[in-house]
Amino acid sequence: MSERAYRAACPGCGAPVEFRSAQSAYAVCSYCQSTVVRDGETLSRIGKMAEVFDDHSPLQLMATGRWRARAFTVVGRLQYRSPDGPWTEWYLLFDDGATAFLSEDNGAYVLALPAEIERELPPPETLRVGATTAIDGKSFDVSSNEQVALVSAQGELPKLPPLNQPFAMVELRSSDGEVLSLDYGARPVVAASGRSILLDELELKGLRDEVASEYKARQFSCPNCGAPVEQQLATTKSLTCRACNALINVDTGIGGELRHALQDEPVEPLIPLGSTGTLQGAKWKVVGYQHRMGWEPDDDDEQFGWDEYLLYEPKRGFIFLVDSTEGWSVVKPTTGAPSLSPNGQSAVYLGAGYKLKYSYKAMTNYVAGEFYWPVERGQRTFNRDFEKGTSVLSMEETQRERTWSLGSQIQAESVAKAFGLEGKKDQFKRGDAGPTAAKGAGMGCGCLTIFLIIFIIIILLALLKACEDGTTSSGSGSSRSSGGSFGGYSSGGGHK
Template structure:
């Protein structure tokens, strides 16, 4: 430890951190630097201003089994409000920075200098590979040191405008590139994002929030309306729900900025409403109306800002009665092929749309300096019911992971009394319930098909399939068509049990542009009951302008429904084309009749199979139509 007197005011100063090169005098704010055994004054720096940070100098914590202490503190500002950076000395000898912004903490360690990287070549959303790690640039900006306290590793220059690039990678990797005044190779700081609870600091040691008491029961500076702020510790902007006044809250009190236009869309979730989503009770602290214009038509939607003290901020979006719950997502956790696809947690998301989103109106509290007219390029990738969403500006890109919710789910979550408006049209990430119905239909169809094949197998196994008659019929050349002279009787045959009969007729006589009809009658010799069938066989051929053609054949068959068992005689009566008797080679009509008893009739199987497939086909057409309607609205496919 080095101890001495401040060269400026003589107050006692000491270096307890071995890596510290300067210390800020707590009395006169002089930056005191080590110069061998001597101490030198390097100018003065402003005192830190009160912020909502729960941290303070001297706090001790433990991360991953290693203890640490906060030994230095910088406040920086890029024009949109200050943020805090804490110099950390670990018990294992390492040093790092704990950066704090908008309630998020990033613990970073020095990774040395990276040569060859150019600030102007790194833009939000751009992907790069650094030290064999895939990264996505999330933010590019600059800021100046406005205040400091405690021990620091290097000198402090409040006049220097320092440029930085923040990027994220897989599994929570966070990288910050410090380019200084733009003209140098960047210093690399590697680390991860942490929640306040992960810092390992006892809750009783954390500093109370400083703005809470002042802002919790504030009033609008324009209309004096009561404003019950739900997240005063995090709020930077407040939009009055009564008069539309936009106020700054960054200094612990409200300051009027300007009047804003009120939202055109009615809000279904009131400010202050509490709802449970993702197992957490959120409170609605604000909402904004955003819109895009496509081919001259404006399409508006509402985004509700939800807050939880431990989880921070998230969003619930409503458009045309469709709801999407949006959770922050580190850009590095999603793999993106811009305007083509995204991959996240093993799921592929197809690019759906990319539009310029404009903030038209705001109401309530916001954690950034929101204003009317803000624009961002919003791109959506969908894998219903989920989505990956990218909002990109010139200096920053943010990602969210969305999950589609039905109006009933939102109503139940927030215990709303009124029924929410029904959805209109099809949303990009809306689940295709018809596809789910198709899946169910296919499953049940599979079950019924198994049953159908099993039944067919049983019937085939039980069928006798017995040939009971093989009859050759010869009609004399002088017989007249359809008359008793063309009639023929078989020998008696036996049908052993009730069952169907298949009759097959095969021509022995060659047909040439002619036909033959066979009337068959099965006559029961005991009851004289008759079961009849008729089968006509024809064959025609010729030539026309399209070439040769032919139709028909020399074979035909017919099934007879259940025929009672008994002794039968087959009587056949032959009809034929009258023109056949003029052919010189006619020797009479000859054909063969084959009767098979109790044979499986496949026609019922075919009919049942067709009926079973009707449901899946109609379900597929319906599901496909839903997707067709969805993707008609896409401007990236």
Template sequence: MADQASGAQRRWRAACPNCGAPVEFASAASASAVCGFCRSTLLRDGDTLERIGQSAEIFEDYSPLQLGSTGRWMGSGFAVVGRVQRGSELGNWNEWHLLFDAGDKPRVAWLSEDNGQFVLSLEAPLAEAPPLNLQPGLPLTLAGQRWQVAAVVDAAVRAAEGELPRVPRTGRVVELRNPQDEVGSLEFREDGPPVWSVGRGVQLADLALQGLRTTAEGESIAEAKFVGRSIACPSCGAPLEPKLSQSRSMVCAQCQAVVDLPSGDAKALGFTPQPQGLPPLIPLGRTGTLALAGGKPESWTVVGYQERCDIPEDAEDEQSFWREYLLYNRLAGFAFLVDTREGWSLVRTLTGAPGQGRGGVSWQGRNYAQRWVYGAKTTHVLGEFYWPVRLEDRVQVTDFASPDGQYLLSREQQGPEVTWSAGQTLPATAVQKAFGLSAPAAQFARDASAFKSSGGTLLRNIIIGIFLVVLLFALLRACSSDDCQRYKDSFGENSTEYQQCRASARSGGYYGSGNSGGSYGGYSSGGGGHK
């Protein structure tokens, strides 16, 4: 064994008790490590190492980070010294163990990576015992702050490497979010009290990272646009070539089967067939310049497309349809461009969660009123996605809007996870100009004023709406022309909206302009927002 100083940190080295290879600890606070040669899981006890198990091989996930990468955060330097790969029914994610430059006390820090987003968290003592029966969506006061429970999962340890503060264990993980845009994490362990950490979202570009992984051409994986792997479609055999390292699902361009992408270079096995659909208004691969709310204009590429609809409570209810374009920027991550008959909007998932506000919820000093509550599902997809896409998967959606209708919030819950997203309406002309589209102007002319909140006039609007429905129904029965012309003009002759309107007219029903849900769509990832 050897114990040597390295700056203010004390580095400690010993031989692996299984294979004899050197195992080094850069921090006195680290109590566990995985041998880089034989994959033995080791427990440090004073000046001895004990082998307590065997870690699985790290699966290839094309993360830009690697052991030995360095960076800076809040004025302090850090090094990446360990990694735990976890997984649950929501997907897989990385937790990178960071060792900061020595201070008065060693800090246990993590950089959690999932869906192209990163959260940097610091572990902290927790003076109180958290409740055991936590449910997604419920409020919770913990560590002096008010939180919302965002996810409750049984997180398995898939693999681990490097130096760790403790032996990684499979167990329940609860994720919390608050209006301060923070993420809290509770890891319940059988061998001790829950591990508590608090963090917030970060951009890799702001961490001054060095020593990142590179592609075969020497380009940083964090900046690389294309991964360049090729997988055979399990449905028709055509080559699938995902362009993003984060992609977990992809639609075959030849047979349009929805394929689950494997980790690394394994074969794709799971797929779901779907019928051929119409091409989206904005082609896949098209790049346009748009600005997120409060941000600067950035270049976004369309990498995925999904058609969604609400789920009527009974056969008499009207059904709404909308389209969501998954956009990607290599430094900013992912965003959604949402196209509904009420207008266009650009949104992205939140790190935090809104708090209670006047008449609804509040986020970053702005109040939002609730508009719709409905079930929704995905009916058709194209391109690739950073979450496992499931056709017909159902989520519960609650939509909110600011009084002026310019700012939007959406809450989606699916199983053990709640995801919040925020966005801002866009003029149709801005979308058309950004992506250089030459489609008829009528197909972009959505009435964004419909997003406006009615404040305390909801009852009045309902009464007026009922009156208009009755009036328009009478006009519909008396009119012999094509009463669905406005849907044809706005969405095209082959659109879902126009075809359903025509079917409804032929059956003597009415396809109106009211909203039963799906007013501006759900913006969440549909799974995988944890961490």
């Protein structure tokens, strides 16, 4: 690699600027943040780059690793912002001169290599979220189409879209787990093909403080009540104040403007936040909790509810533990997008077929803890659950994005044992384990049951009073379960 490296003085401050890859056309001076472009052996200053914001990632420039017996070095960093919050892409240079990007995806990582597309790519406005398209003979689902902007960069870079100027970024996903990213901020359009990967698979060395699994909590004052709030995870974009339950948006960083939303009637999760439990051979920490409501598309009055616990493990990322009256499930967002049949009645993912069981609308009405996507008031999704035996494939869709997750059943006793709550195992019992968010799911013997009992008592009292008054009265015939008027992104959140 040293034989290919090129070093020259920064035209802004005179400090050395090094290019390790012949494919790198740009670099950001680490001393004065000048953005320089390389033309042969000449460097020209074309502006000044904003300093990178501290995302507390374990990765850093000059970290090294191996993938499929090939060594690489982290040589560049790009930070973007979308309507769903910021994310980072790391530029990797292999010893053989090849390059790749390591980026965040649904609380995990995707390693992407440059892709050569034979056909001319369509304009971004024609790629509607939820539609399917063929790229070089392969079918893809359009999972997201957003306007993003580069906000900062570091190190050497193969591309450099204009700073803070929006451009289209489209992500296509296939039923075999491939992610095809189309960057319309470059001409011609830059395509990259990637798949999900665990950090352990990359044999990384030289990480920040040499510790990838630890993160020192950051503290700030709650913008609503002033109480101290601790952010435990590096990837957190939303969290709640334990003192007043306010929902706080931190996707611009703690130094940025903190937006918050009040939450009334706090819900006490069955598994306390901060608990640790062993599932699927790994030790997970409960970092977030949300209660969600669902209803049929043509019936806003018939509602059902379920709970979702967000679990975190440093090397594996995030999964969800879902609690419904039909059972407990372990759910993980998929990297690829299942192939949906034209009539929407079935889906295929990784060679397995699933049949549609439920279609419904959903929203989140209470959250607690930390989340790796920005939870927003009023955000709703349209959901479909596809079932195959004891597994459920779930689709959640907004106007900007479609996400998929795959869940498998887990026995209630196993959940209680995993989190050391055997003494409360009776509270974990549910009906037969079923879909992650199936129709009819609820809070068991919790708020919904109490609400219905109170409702029935009120109706009986009203009928008795009507009889006493010699009049006739009629009830509404239906009722809403406990639920609020705001929600957030579904399990899996945004793609970044």
